[in-house]
Amino acid sequence: MNKKVLQAKQLEYHYGLKGVNLTIHSHEKIALIGINGAGKSTLLKILAGILEPDRGEVYLHDTALKKMKRRQFVKKIAWLSQMDNPSPDFLVEDYIALGRMPFRYPPNALQDKEALQFAIERCQISGLLGRKLGELSGGERQRVFLARCLVQTPDILLLDEPTNHMDLKTKIEIVSVLKDLPITVVCIVHDFHLISHFFERVILLDKGRIIKDGIIKDVLFSNEFQNVFRLKTHIVKVDDGTEEFIFRSYVS
């Protein structure tokens, strides 16, 4: 359960990253946070093998990513882009079926069909089949994108702002789905309430460096967090007995 699945060693990237070290264990649910331009997307892209680091190395299960076959790698890791621009004429079912590409494609085997079924159900997109991507609302589209990643049945999900465009209800549902998946999930999320309920571990990035990495409470109450975001974190008790973090801007 606590195996290291993904490791980054001294990653550097000419824009964005300056010496990032990171170890991710299996089944962890990690939130990557940081202000805009901190280098979150860059880091995620490097972890997903989309960008090659200028220096440093990514290891998947102790194998250097450089030395892995891309075909093997993509069976293990799915990545969701922050701003995607697929052709608007793509049919939803064709699009999510792309997730089967690393395996056999077009999807035929039982396993493939199950993966598709699972993703469609969890992302609640059965109503969208047969439509074109260009005809969907923002949240619907985002769910379709996410479904594509789930169809890929990866061991590790690297998601760049997966809850973008989603309303709060959908957000919660989708993140619960992610939480319940028996795989490793790394998400970039800007919604700290959501993070506090669903993610165990939070990594705070600033100016291309990891400046804090730990369990949710530690990070949110750390000086680094409060400085970077210029926020003060409070904790309150809700009627139903749970707790909730509240963030107050220094200024406003």
Place this chain on the structure above:
Amino acid sequence: MNKKVLQAKQLEYHYGLKGVNLTIHSHEKIALIGINGAGKSTLLKILAGILEPDRGEVYLHDTALKKMKRRQFVKKIAWLSQMDNPSPDFLVEDYIALGRMPFRYPPNALQDKEALQFAIERCQISGLLGRKLGELSGGERQRVFLARCLVQTPDILLLDEPTNHMDLKTKIEIVSVLKDLPITVVCIVHDFHLISHFFERVILLDKGRIIKDGIIKDVLFSNEFQNVFRLKTHIVKVDDGTEEFIFRSYVS
């Protein structure tokens, strides 16, 4: 102060809207909420004159939109798209200067330069000038988009998820800027915490209909809200004396 600036009467649109009536007064800060696919973006596009309603009419200062000259109209109303896809080779300064199109363009007059300066400052993008849109991070890009709208010096800002991709700090700063603008602002926002701090009036859309419209407290505690989002709203007191809304999913 309380003049009606924008009115929608019985708007219908084949997908999305079913008989929407709406009156917006000057200087109001309105949040448009609703689940994905509720028709928010469609409504905003119709208000901005991007889509023509199948039936119904939009009035700006009591003039039917149909009867207005587009040139006049765009001096008054700025619109921000939910998912925009500008050419990645656009220079940031060229892009935001587009906001002066309804006036004189390229921007030369003092007034234009002031508008540009104002927007660059408020959206904190002075560091991004000279770069291309394709080289920005998500949040940076979004700020550039917003700056373009501010440069337009409109009376009414219609913003479709303006805080997309933004971190919490930026989000708060940007929305404060919006709040302090002496103009009417209608935003689609999914972050209810943000709404509760910055917006006076909330409009809840569901299945193409407005099902609730009122001040923040009324809407968030209404049955309609709780049913649509399947959330329960709590109110809590924070250490620093302020109050905060907390939302709890029925299920999780």
Place this chain on the structure above:
Amino acid sequence: MKFIILLGMSFLLVGGAEFTIGTAHLSCQQTIHGFLAGPYSHDIIARIIWLFRIPRFFLAFLAGVGLAASGSLLQGVTRNSLADPFLFGLSSGAAAGAVAMIVFANDILGIWTTQLGAICGSLCSTGAFFLLAFYRRNVLSSDRIILSGLSVSFIFSTITNFFIFYGDRNTAQSVLFWTIGSFSSAQWSNIPIALLATGIIILYGIKNNNQIVAMLAGKETAFSLGVNVQYLYVTTLCVTSFSCALLVSLCGPIGFVGLIVPHLVRLFYVRSFRKLFLYSSFAGGILTTVADIISKIIIPSQEVPVGIIISAIGSVFLMLMLLKGKGHNSAS
């Protein structure tokens, strides 16, 4: 399955028509008789049918399939609806080679002269294209592909034009005719080449169509799905170049098929990108064979170059589609 039956039936139908119809008038009876006499008979009708019409049918079909397939692959891979094998300089290269042969070479290589010229030309242009696209950088983008293609295309058409200018008074016409394209040079010895060209592109397409569809989801996303984007660019360009070079050398640069047929198929019927490739290929084959039949009957005792007929039929079709309003209004 339905697809295969449809294919088989149209194939037979069109084939039958191709055998019966030609510039020399043969009755149905004569055709059947000649057909049965076999290829080694000294009967002139049998020879016409076996040595001209049958290979010609295969050439027309194969060329149509290959060109349409290339077009559909290239449009997918560059995400540009105006991409086609000929905009990328390939056909200009082939034309330059063929024209050089027409103008300069004294037929040193027998009937293969223009063919060889065309192939050499397209090798040159493809080489130049890859040099430009790759020189000193390891990342290809569709913009760069397009620009490299354009520059190669123009440099070679310059060369062609210069040859024409330089050539004798028949050159202009020979060149123009060659450029319009025709299947009349079909011979059995050509068929293996056409089969090779079309076979390669079809096999490549069947194998990689999915990856090309994935490219439509965005370059980075495709990469994250295991598509080796750079490799796909290169192989697609190589394969289409190679196949089209061979086909062009056999029947001239028939530009219409690769550019329009995929659009036609998309407008007409196919909503799913995944099916576009096979349907386009097939439609391309049918279009060229039907056009070839028409080219033989439209003017008595004379053959209209088939390129003319192909683009006539195709563009009328496209116009009808557009007028019927099946046009897809994608946000562009």
Place this chain on the structure above:
Amino acid sequence: MKFIILLGMSFLLVGGAEFTIGTAHLSCQQTIHGFLAGPYSHDIIARIIWLFRIPRFFLAFLAGVGLAASGSLLQGVTRNSLADPFLFGLSSGAAAGAVAMIVFANDILGIWTTQLGAICGSLCSTGAFFLLAFYRRNVLSSDRIILSGLSVSFIFSTITNFFIFYGDRNTAQSVLFWTIGSFSSAQWSNIPIALLATGIIILYGIKNNNQIVAMLAGKETAFSLGVNVQYLYVTTLCVTSFSCALLVSLCGPIGFVGLIVPHLVRLFYVRSFRKLFLYSSFAGGILTTVADIISKIIIPSQEVPVGIIISAIGSVFLMLMLLKGKGHNSAS
């Protein structure tokens, strides 16, 4: 300001070269003498300079400016880097008209024969294009524009090819020459037409360039900024069609300028979309005039059609740019 000085200087330089160089050899002194003698002198040299070389210089420059300007506007408005006035059927229409005249009409209208044919042809093709693009729908998309343009382009090139096929072999040569393009038939009486064509496109461009730049921000966003997208599509297409029709009628369809010059300018120097239009126009003008000069000296006592030289220079330039690695690597 710098721009204007640069323009003025290159203008003078190139102009001077154009006056001195020609198929008839004149020394510098003779040229100056002839130039000073004025247009009404009976001196042969003065006549050559004033009646041939000066109008020719203006025609070359104006045509280059107009074509490059059209290309840059169309590429912007359709957001397709392969768009150019000739892909949209316009030049095929003009060619069809001109070829019809060359083949069928016996010079009935004197020096205006091909001109009129080309104009009529391009009117037809533009009409057909608009019919297709608009029939039964009120929303134009760039996809639809491209498809309509392609189908018109192909139908007219079919017609042209058919005419060529119908005509005799010397016709083919005349047609090819016409298609390559040349400024050799420049006369003073042509200049007002060229001036009109180029003037319109430049004025239109200066007035609407901003709107076209706004289109690059996305169709809906442009609309929200007050750009009447539909109107812009239509007017841009109309204006470019009209201007190019006139220019094509004067100097043949010189295809390269509109397609490549904007790319060249973008690669070379201009990062800002807003400046692209003016710089492209100017670069187009310089390119055509320089090419015209070269076309007159490259082969002694013989003029090479200028279209050949234009695409040679332009594509070599483009290749150098690509090799120098200034290529922009946009996410495509």
Place this chain on the structure above:
Amino acid sequence: YPVTVKSCGTDVKIEHQPRRAVIHDINMAEMAFSLHLQPYIYGLTGISGWNTPSKDFKQQQGRIPEIATRYPTLEQLVASQTDFFFAGWNYGMRIGGDVTPETLAQQGIPSVVLSESCLRAGGKLELPTLDLLYNDEIRLGIIFNREELARKLVENWKGRVENIRIRLRKIYNIKVFLYDSGEDQPFTAGRYALASELMRLSGGVNIFDDLQTNWGVVSWESVAMREPDVILMVDYGKGVEQKLEFLRHNSLMKENAAVKNNKIYIVHYDDMTPSPQNIPAIEKMALFFHPEMMK
């Protein structure tokens, strides 16, 4: 002087006997040479760019320079102070090009157009006859004040043609296929080509007499089906070896009687376009087609 002649239906006025004439292409130059007009010719155009002129021609040309190897530019004509230009549509002049009768007239240069080329540049199709040659020759005579000589020459030609016609009166017209060029598809003369008329005058019939054009493309299968007795091959100065070789290997044509028996006759470019060479060409063709009758 002044004299007025017709050129494609319009009147052209020649003010004085041309002294600096420019003539385009071999066939028109030959017309002029047969009237011994060399002293009045300033230059030729369009000779060596396309043709390999025969020795005979070169000798006749003497020291007359070639101004342009292909089409002349207007500038060149003006600069050489030409006072008369003889060319044809698509022979030195292009519709819409810089050199046309009209642009020349604007520069004060009179020009006449080869009659045959009037037909091809539009207008109605008429079956060409040798009158095209005769009339142009006489017209040239009028222009250069050699009308007498021209008429005599034409009478002589007419007599030679008539002589052949009488000899071949009763024979069966053999089937002739003119092979100009093209491998995929042969390029040949149709109904409206002067070549068809020349064949007829030499006792043959063009197998593509039904082709409704002057020159056009046909297919090998129709050539084979029409079984020509004789094949005429056009030599553009580069020899015909490759065409012969091609025919012998073409799977349909190698079965043809003409190819098998080597009944192949070679003609030249100026034999088939209106030129004084037409007359000897007819005589030689007639001899080849019907050796027994011509003895």
